[in-house]
Amino acid sequence: MTAALRFDPIRLPPECEVLRQEVRAFLADEIAAGTFDPHKPQREDSDAPEFSRRVGERGWLGMTWPKKYGGHERSFLERYVVTEEMRVANAPTRRFFVADRQSGPVLLKYAPEHIKMDILPRICRGEVCFSIGMSEPNSGSDLFAAKTKATKTDGGFLINGSKIWTTSAHIADYMIAIFRTSPSTKENRRHGLTQFLVDMKSPGIKVNPIAQMTGLYEFNEVVFEDVFVPDDHMLGEIDGAWKQATSELAYERSGPERFLETYYVLTELVRAVGPNPDSRGAEGIGRLVAQLHTMRRMSVSVAGMLQAGREPVVEASIVKDIGTIWEQQLPHRVRELAAFVDSDASNHATLDEQLAFAIKTAPKLTIQGGTTEVLRGIIARGLGLR
């Protein structure tokens, strides 16, 4: 029998609601002060270092990490609330988002103590930006085809090659990357890759911005020429990066950012139809809200199960699979419904602008962080099919 899928009806505990109100008040103040415009997800200036520091000051970065590294030892559910409120407000989280969600936990697990003591508190203060160096020109879904080399030298490694599609590399202080330290073996084609922490200020690194079809510059090509990385920047086992994909992946796959990226068009549609929609508008909105609510309940459920120490790996992949497809379709469904809205609606211009941006954003949602096809492969494995 297939292992039963499980989505316990987990509710956020009361402390989360207190926190939510604090985050909302904070964001309202930031909006009032002109830090960002919640109606404009399409902004170029989403690196907001000052905002990032203020988020750190509130204790909302590294929330679940040990206090000795600057963390706050709060629950994953509390972190969940902060993440979703920031996302729904379209807050400029670029500077800290990857560090807080992904890089920090990797360092916590694999970095030597002195590096943890150095970097983690700075992440918690909102001072440092991280990027992820996995993809290469000839290695995307097939991570294990990575060629960029780390060659052993005195006291460290020399890196040569390039990474591509590296989000935020142009503003990042660090990259956590995988490099080839040995060839793969006949028995194990996943063998031979090692995870490293790279200081982006190291000599020999060149970052070339790549324009996206939205017009924004969010990702880059990163070229390495004899870049020196010291031994103590190796993370985990040499040649064993493949073993290090752990339960963090489940957090990465199932968070609120996996279905809320285009949420703003739904809010704007509700504003445009007004308080008394016709039945087509009402039904369309009702169905979209039903999907949204379901996605969120699934995502909270996975967060709660993780907090309780379980490893709902298949469930997390399912959340990302159907969540990203939903957020990809959302602008198109909203567009269909918006066609019936009175074009004199006061927010029509905002809605049109947002729709254009969301429709242009949509294709990436099922590619970044592992494609739909790759995710379905993982789900199929969990179902016992491969």
Add this chain to the structure above:
Amino acid sequence: MTESENIVAETAERIFADLADAQTINGSKDGAWKGPLWHALAEAGLPLSWVPEDCDGSGASLAEGFGVLSAAGRSALAVPLAETMLAGWLLAQAKIASPSDTMTVAPANPKDRIALNADGTLSGRARGVPFAKGARFIAVLAHGADGIAIALVAIASCRIDPGLNLADDPSDTVIFNNAKPLVLKPAPAGFDQTALMLMGAVTRSLQIAGALESMLEISVRYSNERVAFEKKISKFQAVQHNLAKLAGETSAALAAASSAADAIANAEAFDDALFLEAAAAKIRCAEAAEKGAAIAHQVHGAIGFTQEHILHRYSLRALAWRDDFGHESHWGVELGKLVAARGADELWPLVASR
């Protein structure tokens, strides 16, 4: 509560495994399985799970009863267990004791209204009432001059125009022509037809989610057995991805239905948040039923299209259950109206409150 803590649901599962085996039922021409199954369910007190002991029921919690409904969905149960449970629950709202026999509820469609006449009789027509034909009693929510009343009525005092749902289970029109209730009491304050529809919607959502769980399980199993082009079909990526999608739809249905059930089990009132939970569950489960059933059938090929194979027991019931206690289009319109009336900036707070 997790299901493993739910002894009531475990009892139900045991009875279903022993007496409602899909293969056996599917092969039966005369429905001889129904008697022993119902007898065992009644012995275990399951039909009156939601009736407090002082109303002659077994006094299980709402959560325990919801666990029974999930299990009933997983076995595509075709006896009026869910209906009798709902009827008992409705009667208990007005402190009316339940008879120990098969029951159903009316209305089962949000558009139907049963009127309570000045002389205490009932008039009106309820369409799509599940298992009315064959049930002994019907619990009715009626609108009178002084408000809403709940009544226990003998089926014998109504006219039944029999019909069948997609899965050939009874789905009848019940006509009340000055029907005289056996018991009639006012509904408690704040309880209305919407509350009954929401409870019915959550009931059907749990059953649909359960049927999807079974469709996923038998589809995965079949794909690991069936060979084509000298391979198990589970080795074809297209089949794997279809099954991954079926797992996604099953998960969405499970999450939405169990969340709504949990919301009702812990609710103080039928408020906007509860409306969101229950309406969303019915909408999402109905959508999942369509997509999920299509994939389950696709994976099975022709064999799944036969009377002899058990797949249709699950797929057709999941599809049929979409129609009861509010079609997903109905709930879509009602939920959309609620969201629009609250206003754009109240949408996220509502969603996040769950």
